[in-house]
Amino acid sequence: MTPYYADDLVTLYHGSMFDVLPELGRFDACITDPPYGTTNLAWDRWPTGWPDAVAEHTDTLWCFGTMRMILARADEFDGWRFGQEIVWLKNAATSMITDRFLRRHENAVHWYRGSWPGQHRALPKVSRTGAPSGTRARPGDDGGPGGDGVFDRHFKPFRPWVDDGTRWMTSVIEAKSEPKRGRLNPTQKPLGVLTPLIQYSVPEGGSVLDPFAGSGSTGIAARHLGRRAVLIEAREEQCEATAARLTKPIEVGFNLEGLTT
């Protein structure tokens, strides 16, 4: 199978994911944003059975979508267990229909197979100072391993909280939507929301699959992090634009410095 595009870390295949996937091996995770039929775009049709097809290749799946789609398609995720969900908080509302709260978010659901401890779960931290959100240090604790002989109320050694200038990432991830001008897919995901999901689920040196690649954002984010990515995209004109984007070495506008593992 000849890739449409390939570099050291990212490979893009042109074709239907149902035809391409059987040719591929295992991945640490699949992170994807399937078409779920909410627009009148020609390609926006739910590909029935895709979660089963992905299950042959990974035990970890992050699927973007709305709560409405997730509930409507719940049967399609039979065999997958619900792990958690994150909220992608956008900078502006995307719906202006005023008989419901204006939509300013999207979900991504983490589905998994096998055991929860078997999942790679490297929760990222973000750079931040200010009020601690975790355990507070108590007067008299010296910060050494196990504290200074002080025990908590469960008689466990008390470990005081030391501010290292980072905080654990929460389930609400803020990232600006990609502006209409310049984006290559109308539902293009920002790197700021993909990056922490990759950090969490894909170990260093690992690989991620995106079978509905669109503009290739999953590949760009993975490459920034030194992870491998395999992308599949059915439309040739999209592949052409995505390959051109992947050819550019660095994409500006997103600062990865704030994110650590």
Ligand SMILES: C[S@@+](CC[C@H](N)C(=O)[O-])C[C@H]1O[C@@H](n2cnc3c(N)ncnc32)[C@H](O)[C@@H]1O
């Ligand atoms: C919602 S968009 C993904 C957008 C992407 N997350 C991004 O950041 O640009 C879904 C993409 O899946 C592609 N697609 C639809 N059916 C497909 C299939 N059976 N196999 C592979 N790609 C498919 C569409 O052409 C579309 O580009």
